């Protein structure tokens with residue numbers, strides 16, 4: 001059976017990367033195996049088996065991954081995304097990188113030319129199927145995200161200071177393309193909604209910091225031709241990521257590369 005298992009390369013061994021590695025290596029029923037793990041700070045992966053811990057990302061091709069999953073930073077896609085897609089399939093979780101229209105086009109063009117696949121994980125966004133299926137009919141897609149200020153990374157938006165936000169504060173309202181460079185580590189689900197539905201320029205994003213919140217709340221509304229869908233999801237946070245994001249990311253990897261038989265949602 002082992003020789004049939006698809007091999008997964010993991011970039012980023014933090015909150016999500018650690019979970020994905022543990023699950024893939026401890027649950028043979030998932031039918032996948034880990035090809036490599038790469039992390040910028042080497043000490044984090046020092047305890048992993050030497051054949052799994054990848055020292056230089058440039059050597060990724062020697063590990064024969066069937067899918068590379070980025071669980072680290074948007075910079076990975078900017079710097080290596082097209083190189084990965086020349087060799088194998090690629091699933092970035094830090095989707096804000098794709099708000100750069102030129103990079104998105106380069107990635108898609110490379111995937112087309114090399115017959116590889118760019119996977120967009122739903123990252124705990126509920127309703128991606130409806131967003132994609134209704135692309136032709138949605139006249140309006142709007143996403144409101146509310147987060148505790150302590151979970152936001154303000155390094156690309158120094159005009160705001162987390163400790164000075166004492167009441168509900170709107171940090172951004174406008175097209176999704178504009179919010180991605182301002183909060184690249186926090187608004188990946190906005191990018192996922194844009195990619196699934198009507199794109200970065202037509203999707204509207206609102207980001208609210210609320211110090212009274214303990215969880216991350218997203219509300220998505222899609223409207224068009226009399227059809228209306230409203231989704232609300234609440235997710236406890238650890239660092240920049242939500243708890244539901246763990247199971248959702250693993251499920252995306254399994255759906256992309258896991259063995260397929262028996263009951264399947266479609």
Ligand SMILES: NC(=O)c1ccc[n+]([C@@H]2O[C@H](COP(=O)([O-])OP(=O)(O)OC[C@H]3O[C@@H](n4cnc5c(N)ncnc54)[C@H](O)[C@@H]3O)[C@@H](O)[C@H]2O)c1
Nearest residue numbers: 012013014015016040071072073093094123185188189241
């Ligand atoms: N698509 C989504 O909905 C969604 C949801 C949650 C998180 N994310 C994104 O997924 C990524 C991982 O989230 P997390 O909570 O596990 O973060 P984390 O901070 O816990 O872990 C990130 C890991 O990547 C490593 N890293 C950072 N930059 C790197 C680089 N340039 N090269 C190699 N390694 C690097 C860090 O050392 C760390 O170990 C983040 O970019 C986050 O914004 C996306």
